[in-house]
Amino acid sequence: MWVWRELYSVSQSYFEFFRLPAQYDVDLNLLDATYRSIQAEVHPDKFVTASPAERLQSIQTATLANEAYQTLKHPTSRARYFLHLNGVETLEESNTAMPIDFLMTQMEWREAIEEAENAQDIAALDQQLTMMKKTAKSLQQALAAALSSAESFPEAAKIVRKLSFIDKVSADVGNIIARLED
Amino acid sequence: MALLQISEPGMSAAPHQHKLAIGIDLGTTNSLVATVRSGMSTVLQDEHGHALLPSVVRYLNNDEVIVGHDAQAQQSIDPVNTIVSVKRFMGRGLKDIADRAHIPYIFVDASTEASTRMLQIDTRAGLKSPVEISAEILKTLKLRAEKALGGELTGAVITVPAYFDDAQRQATKDAARLAGLHVLRLLNEPTAAAVAYGLDNASEGIYVIYDLGGGTFDISILRLSKGVFEVLATNGDSALGGDDFDHRIYCWVLDKVRENATNFTPLNEEDTRLLLTKARQAKEWLTDNFEAQITCKLSNGIFVDVTLSAPQLVELTQTLVIKTLAPTRKAMRDAGLALEDIKGVVLVGGATRMPHIRHAVQEFFGQEPLTNLDPDKVVALGAAIQANVLAGNRSDDDLLLLDVTPLSLGLETMGGLVEKVIPRNSTLPVARAQEFTTYKDGQTAMSIHVLQGERELVSDCRSLAKFELRGIPPMAAGAARIRVTFQVDADGLLSVSAREQSTGVEANIVVKPSYGLTEDEITNMLKSSFGAAAADKQARALREAIVDAEGLLEAVKVALEKDGDALLNADEKQNILNHMAALSTLCKADDNQAIHRASEALNKATETFAARRMDASVKNALAGQDLNTLKV
Numbered sequence: 041m042w043v044w045r046e047l048y049s050v051s052q053s054y055f056e057f058f059r060l061p062a063q064y065d066v067d068l069n070l071l072d073a074t075y076r077s078i079q080a081e082v083h084p085d086k087f088v089t090a091s092p093a094e095r096l097q098s099i100q101t102a103t104l105a106n107e108a109y110q111t112l113k114h115p116t117s118r119a120r121y122f123l124h125l126n127g128v129e130t131l132e133e134s135n136t137a138m139p140i141d142f143l144m145t146q147m148e149w150r151e152a153i154e155e156a157e158n159a160q161d162i163a164a165l166d167q168q169l170t171m172m173k174k175t176a177k178s179l180q181q182a183l184a185a186a187l188s189s190a191e192s193f194p195e196a197a198k199i200v201r202k203l204s205f206i207d208k209v210s211a212d213v214g215n216i217i218a219r220l221e222d
Numbered sequence: 223m224a225l226l227q228i229s230e231p232g233m234s235a236a237p238h239q240h241k242l243a244i245g246i247d248l249g250t251t252n253s254l255v256a257t258v259r260s261g262m263s264t265v266l267q268d269e270h271g272h273a274l275l276p277s278v279v280r281y282l283n284n285d286e287v288i289v290g291h292d293a294q295a296q297q298s299i300d301p302v303n304t305i306v307s308v309k310r311f312m313g314r315g316l317k318d319i320a321d322r323a324h325i326p327y328i329f330v331d332a333s334t335e336a337s338t339r340m341l342q343i344d345t346r347a348g349l350k351s352p353v354e355i356s357a358e359i360l361k362t363l364k365l366r367a368e369k370a371l372g373g374e375l376t377g378a379v380i381t382v383p384a385y386f387d388d389a390q391r392q393a394t395k396d397a398a399r400l401a402g403l404h405v406l407r408l409l410n411e412p413t414a415a416a417v418a419y420g421l422d423n424a425s426e427g428i429y430v431i432y433d434l435g436g437g438t439f440d441i442s443i444l445r446l447s448k449g450v451f452e453v454l455a456t457n458g459d460s461a462l463g464g465d466d467f468d469h470r471i472y473c474w475v476l477d478k479v480r481e482n483a484t485n486f487t488p489l490n491e492e493d494t495r496l497l498l499t500k501a502r503q504a505k506e507w508l509t510d511n512f513e514a515q516i517t518c519k520l521s522n523g524i525f526v527d528v529t530l531s532a533p534q535l536v537e538l539t540q541t542l543v544i545k546t547l548a549p550t551r552k553a554m555r556d557a558g559l560a561l562e563d564i565k566g567v568v569l570v571g572g573a574t575r576m577p578h579i580r581h582a583v584q585e586f587f588g589q590e591p592l593t594n595l596d597p598d599k600v601v602a603l604g605a606a607i608q609a610n611v612l613a614g615n616r617s618d619d620d621l622l623l624l625d626v627t628p629l630s631l632g633l634e635t636m637g638g639l640v641e642k643v644i645p646r647n648s649t650l651p652v653a654r655a656q657e658f659t660t661y662k663d664g665q666t667a668m669s670i671h672v673l674q675g676e677r678e679l680v681s682d683c684r685s686l687a688k689f690e691l692r693g694i695p696p697m698a699a700g701a702a703r704i705r706v707t708f709q710v711d712a713d714g715l716l717s718v719s720a721r722e723q724s725t726g727v728e729a730n731i732v733v734k735p736s737y738g739l740t741e742d743e744i745t746n747m748l749k750s751s752f753g754a755a756a757a758d759k760q761a762r763a764l765r766e767a768i769v770d771a772e773g774l775l776e777a778v779k780v781a782l783e784k785d786g787d788a789l790l791n792a793d794e795k796q797n798i799l800n801h802m803a804a805l806s807t808l809c810k811a812d813d814n815q816a817i818h819r820a821s822e823a824l825n826k827a828t829e830t831f832a833a834r835r836m837d838a839s840v841k842n843a844l845a846g847q848d849l850n851t852l853k854v
Binding site: 057058059070073074076077078079080081082083084085088089090091092093094096097098099101102103106107109110214215217218221222 | 552555612614624648649651709776825833839
């Protein structure tokens with residue numbers, strides 16, 4: 041059995057791993073291309089006939105490449121990771137305090153989703169998804185601004201928590217739609 | 223038994239010697255084997271010119287087994303001992319088999335822990351597990367390949383439905399092992415099809431593979447770009463296929479016969495098998511014709527003569543076609559794609575020949591599906607291409623498959639709920655860790671229950687394994703920090719480890735699914751299939767040790783030639799050379815334990831070298847990337 045090298049004990053950050061500047065704004069095309077060229081070198085498929093020591097290295101590095109790529113690809117996880125590197129933890133699980141207006145919006149969403157679910161209205165759920173995507177987009181813009189200076193990192197962490205919430209509700213809506221379609 | 227000839231490490235394999243590697247499509251209804259010859263992927267035929275081997279195994283008296291067309295021809299006369307569609311039972315327990323009443327076999331629960339073990343089938347040759355039955359099919363294909371290629375095989379890529387869970391994958395790998403095949407990789411069927419199709423057509427963009435086989439349905443969405451096949455999402459139904467269409471027709475025929483017969487007695491097994499065969503033939507006939515005549519005489523004297531029209535077939539099976547669209551929608555949603563993003567839709571599997579399936583797919587995607595490769599052969603052709611690459615025959619490194627895990631993996635938490643650790647559609651290989659804690663003061667053990675599936679309740683997911691982490695020092699509830707790590711390798715197989723963080727108490731297991739066979743069971747099956755003679759066993763063990771050692775020596779030799787001088791100092795290099803020399807000397811003697819020990823020592827001696835080589839590979843990739851960026 042291969043043993044996973046602890047993620048955070050690696051000597052370099054995910055940004056360094058892909059030789060990207062350690063900032064929130066990432067050239068996604070470059071990230072894609074770099075990820076693919078690294079996998080082309082390190083993927084276990086390239087080491088099927090290699091020694092066990094090399095196969096182990098391969099699976100560990102390929103796993104790290106996948107983890108790093110997924111983390112940097114998505115805006116929410118990229119921001120969370122960037123803040124982590126800068127000593128700010130977003131703590132979504134323990135810090136659930138949200139501004140009152142966001143809480144109100146949440147409740148409206150939840151109600152709309154429940155209503156659409158009961159009415160088995162897939163179109164309405166799809167609409168809800170589109171709306172949440174829009175909200176996420178504007179939050180991501182605010183996030184980019186907040187991440188540009190260390191003073192606003194706490195504000196950025198707040199936005200990440202909001203985005204995490206939207207990601208979660210979106211996933212739930214996706215599951216509801218899948219269930220209704222079955 | 224003849225021993226392999228061993229040459230000096232420095233002179234063993236010629237540098238560009240072609241390795242014999244095969245791709246096997248182990249299908250529900252038919253199986254195939256293919257290989258790459260002179261750069262072309264080709265399906266291998268048997269001595270009668272058949273490419274397809276019906277996945278049918280008949281057990282005769284005196285330990286004889288027939289596989290393929292002959293077995294298929296005899297299934298109506300000996301249904302109890304003639305196993306068809308065994309793939310449906312791989313990694314499955316008795317309670318998973320929905321329509322047992324329609325299946326003529328004598329099922330047996332495998333062991334005392336009845337409800338959590340793989341089922342077995344009682345034949346005249348004794349109890350057979352689906353793994354053993356599948357191994358018979360694989361052995362037949364292996365023999366066919368060895369005859370056609372005239373040599374010993376380096377290894378095989380075996381395809382599995384993308385939607386197969388861990389238990390089904392493990393069962394497939396075990397079957398290959400029983401058949402004496404070295405598995406280079408388990409490859410998902412739609413991905414294999416994409417390889418055959420994509421390379422043939424030099425395609426770029428997003429493609430959907432719609433794969434309806436004899437017993438399984440898969441949908442995969444891939445991004446093809448410069449030889450990289452990246453699976454974005456996969457979904458499916460591992461109990462839906464062409465067999466179900468046959469079954470619908472069969473039920474319809476039965477109803478018709480009942481309407482007309484005055485005193486209709488239930489069908490015996492022979493008649494059931496006969497009518498199912500007739501149903502399959504009618505289905506195939508209706509692909510190119512408007513009407514199919516179903517005629518036969520049952521053993522109770524009743525004469526069946528009914529006519530099935532194409533529109534009637536559509537009516538009977540439309541719900542099955544619709545059933546394939548729900549996973550299709552889910553996969554599209556998971557990939558985050560709209561219909562207009564799809565560049566092409568490829569049809570795979572014999573069942574996609576049915577016109578109403580083609581029509582439904584065309585309607586859904588708004589474009590005509592691609593069918594220019596034989597839907598029966600495309601999976602085997604793709605598997606052979608991948609086998610050829612994995613065996614090291616292709617030096618131009620322009621093929622890379624990035625596949626995903628089809629189902630989420632998680633753990634049982636309080637209240638019978640599942641906490642997901644690795645979400646579905648994660649790119650392989652993947653590893654994730656999650657921390658858990660104790661809920662009682664002084665709790666010293668924790669039971670870890672591994673599950674696979676999308677639902678929230680433990681009872682709705684498939685249980686893969688249970689194990690215990692013991693020896694946690696007594697602490698207050700919530701104080702212990704137990705880190706559980708899930709790792710899924712490139713074959714899609716899971717291993718799990720657990721560790722108490724503050725004390726370092728550890729438990730590692732390779733998840734042998736509850737439905738799988740135990741190591742002992744496999745060893746016993748291997749023993750019985752290779753005869754009981756102790757000398758034979760020993761010769762085999764020695765042979766295996768030597769083959770493995772040779773492979774290791776060759777791998778290290780190649781690595782040293784390439785990077786030895788750049789990455790090692792003289793002492794480090796000499797140390798590795800010494801270990802190599804020691805191992806190759808031992809390979810000439812007959813002590814397989816000593817060979818194992820020396821192999822391990824050599825491997826250990828190369829660990830630093832392997833790590834440096836990997837770092838160099840990553841640097842190399844980044845350097846190439848810099849060049850590409852400069853060009854842009």
